[in-house]
Amino acid sequence: MEQIDGINHAYFMNQSLVTPNLILGEKVYGEKLLECEGQEYRVWDPRRSKLGAAILNGLTNLDLSNDSKILYLGASSGTTPSHLSDMVPDGLIYCLEFSPRMMRELLRVCEKRKNMIPLLDDATRPKKYLNLVEKVDFIYCDVAQPRQSELFMENMRLFLKDKGQGMLMIKARSIDVTKKPQKIFREEESKLKTHGFNILEKIKLEPYEKDHLGLLVEIGF
Numbered sequence: 001m002e003q004i005d006g007i008n009h010a011y012f013m014n015q016s017l018v019t020p021n022l023i024l025g026e027k028v029y030g031e032k033l034l035e036c037e038g039q040e041y042r043v044w045d046p047r048r049s050k051l052g053a054a055i056l057n058g059l060t061n062l063d064l065s066n067d068s069k070i071l072y073l074g075a076s077s078g079t080t081p082s083h084l085s086d087m088v089p090d091g092l093i094y095c096l097e098f099s100p101r102m103m104r105e106l107l108r109v110c111e112k113r114k115n116m117i118p119l120l121d122d123a124t125r126p127k128k129y130l131n132l133v134e135k136v137d138f139i140y141c142d143v144a145q146p147r148q149s150e151l152f153m154e155n156m157r158l159f160l161k162d163k164g165q166g167m168l169m170i171k172a173r174s175i176d177v178t179k180k181p182q183k184i185f186r187e188e189e190s191k192l193k194t195h196g197f198n199i200l201e202k203i204k205l206e207p208y209e210k211d212h213l214g215l216l217v218e219i220g221f
């Protein structure tokens with residue numbers, strides 16, 4: 001087993017990316033469970049999780065620790081949030097999702113994982129949950145919406161602690177199906193820079209996801 005350089009509680013085992021299972025014996029999305037020296041691990045499927053794909057493609061500067069607090073925009077049924085929950089065992093993840101159907105599935109995961117807090121709300125209206133979410137160390141955004149850079153920046157300004165980080169997962173086709181993905185990536189990146197954000201790392205998600213780009217960012221000073 002090998003620790004992934006610089007990423008809290010993420011490892012390579014049997015040629016798979018894994019995280020230590022916070023809830024012994026429990027699977028979240030049918031993933032394999034592996035054991036090593038008395039600890040159970042969950043295999044992290046990069047085709048089901050863009051963050052898993054980004055880590056396998058070399059993301060290195062993700063600054064998480066055991067007690068990190070995270071705001072997750074677009075938590076869906078909890079696949080990626082559950083791996084983050086393994087990585088920040090003493091922290092908290094505010095899992096925001098606006099679809100009641102996905103929320104029902106997410107609730108099943110949050111009931112078991114006490115560091116995941118479900119919030120049925122709209123990421124385009126952050127002032128509505130201003131009193132429910134504290135300042136966080138990391139904001140992850142995967143809502144696959146045309147104006148997701150704008151809502152990501154607004155949430156970053158409202159909820160990020162000093163020296164915190166954010167990660168924006170851009171799916172080119174969700175922004176404009178008629179434009180070339182490279183052009184969309186340049187435009188989204190330029191929006192972030194114009195609004196005072198620094199790009200720390202850029203990661204393409206191929207071969208796991210086509211025409212997707214992950215941007216790790218911080219607020220510039």
Ligand SMILES: C[S@@+](CC[C@H](N)C(=O)[O-])C[C@H]1O[C@@H](n2cnc3c(N)ncnc32)[C@H](O)[C@@H]1O
Nearest residue numbers: 049074076079080097098099122123124142143
């Ligand atoms: C691509 S899926 C997220 C998958 C998830 N990040 C994972 O890796 O497990 C996008 C999710 O964002 C949710 N979503 C889209 N727009 C949203 C908004 N404005 N506020 C909250 N959730 C939103 C959708 O309902 C959907 O569940």
